[in-house]
Amino acid sequence: MRLVRTLFSRRVLVSCGALGAAWVAAGAPVYFGM
């Protein structure tokens, strides 16, 4: 329960979201679909 609370805390989610956004903004690999 504690682990779930930790993983889904607002700060962790916001931080991971920001890191994902930075991945998109800083140059994710070019994707051509499958």
Added chain:
Amino acid sequence: MIQTRLHPLGAVASHGEADAVVARVFVRLPWLAALAAVLQLIAGLPWLQAKGLTSSVVLLSHVLVAMWFLANALRRHGWLRFAFAVALTGWVLNLAVMLPNGGMPVSAAARAQIGAADADVTSGQLSKHVALTDDTVLPALADVHPLRSLGMVYSAGDVILALGLVFAVGAIGLEHPASGTPRRSLRTRRRQLQLAGTHVQ
């Protein structure tokens, strides 16, 4: 009697300061990264391309993400700072090849290896890319590595950038105050700071 205790750094701490210590294990200015990503995603919209604004929007996005990386690398500590320094290095490598070529060059050979030889890298959502030619500056840093299983072509900078971001997720997980052993030091610090406030006895 009023008793004031000092925390280990020698300054009087309040509950607000304790919260600030905890907040330092998370990223700063997340909205800035989100804004940069949105700009990157809308850069390929047809009406922006028609107005010739794609390059400007992509450039603005890179300026914002650079500010975000720097703000986090300079104002964070330990593993999180290291992670942002690594990610920033990857971004610089990507930028080093994008700036002189007017976009990220994509290798036709790499595209062929993932079955996308006919794809046009200069239009639509891919419009921030250019085709890799003999005149490309720093071709080794371009998108030249095919990842067939995911239908992607990536660059050396992408790998280092991804490593940095993975390190950052790990650093946030390890330092999170509400979890187990590796995070205990931060929790202890927070308690120390809370105890170090002013008490009336």
